[in-house]
Amino acid sequence: MATTCPNCGAAVGSEDRFCPACGAAVAAERGAPSVGDLAEPRNLARIAQVVALIGFVLPWITVSCQGRVLAQVSGLDMALGRATVHNPFTGVSQAHSGSPNGAIVVALVMIIAGLAISFNMAIVRTALANIIACATALLLIAYEVLVSAGSMVRSQASTTRVPDNGVERSIAEAIKVGTGFGFWLTCLALAAAIFFYLRVRGGGRSDRAPHVTRAEPQVRSNGAGSDPPPP
CATH class of the missing domain: 2.20.28 (Rubrerythrin, domain 2)
Incomplete structure (x- = not known):
């Protein structure tokens, strides 16, 4: 047919x-295959982006002192510029507010935008844009958590007050800042999304055949300007 x-x-x-x-x-x-086929690279890439967004509400940074957790900051908290520090000795929690983290906000917007356009435009055409968006978001998140935000959270946690000044100083020196589960989940999900979008682009190129040139038919004119037929 x-x-x-x-x-x-x-x-x-x-x-x-x-x-x-x-x-x-x-x-x-x-x-x-139908859109509901979860084994397709395009759908796996979208699932990875959703997992990365879920990671934003999980702890990215954990602040502890002598084995006691003082604060856990999620990706959403970083984007909004907020953190709550708990004093394990007095039981008092102190909220800290600051300016939103622009880099984390940009990363969040890029992930959401990339996921949205993957449903509204041709997936092969948007694969490159999603690769760039996910890679940029991954670099921004890694830098902010591993380099920049660690020192900021440490400085906020070090303002924890206890009655004895000597104990206060020892707490400030014993504060440790580590990465949480949510941070690694988001990073791994973004890396997976990049991998699957690369597969989408590779599959899109392999589905294209070599360019076919159509031969134009040659039409002989018998008009006044043409050669006379042979006798």
Whole structure:
């Protein structure tokens, strides 16, 4: 059963994988797996982006002192510029508010935007944009957590007050800042999204046939300006 090419409208045979006129892939259009097939790289990439967003509400930074947790800061807390420090000796919790972390906000927006356009535009065309967005978000998050934010959280936690000044000083010196589960989950999910979008791009290129050049028929004119036919 013949069909038409979705790209140029030319007739395509039922066994043809590529359009004989323009070279566009037509077999993928007729027999493509359903959107609900979770094994497709495009859907796996989207799932990875959703997992990365879930990681934003889990702890990214853990502040502890002598084995006692003083604070846990999530990715969302970093984006909003907030942190709550708990004093294990007095039981008092102190909220700290600051300016939103611009780098984390940008990373969050890029992940959400990339996920949104993957549902509204051709996935192969948006794969490169998503690769750039996820890679940029991954670099921003890693820098802010591993380099920049650690010193900021340490300085906030070191303001914890206890009655004895000597104990206060020892607490400030014993404060340790570590990375939480949510941070590693987000980073691994973004790396997975990059990997699957690379597969999407590779699959999109392999589905393209070499360009087919249509030969223009030569028409001889018998008008006044043409050569007379041989006798």
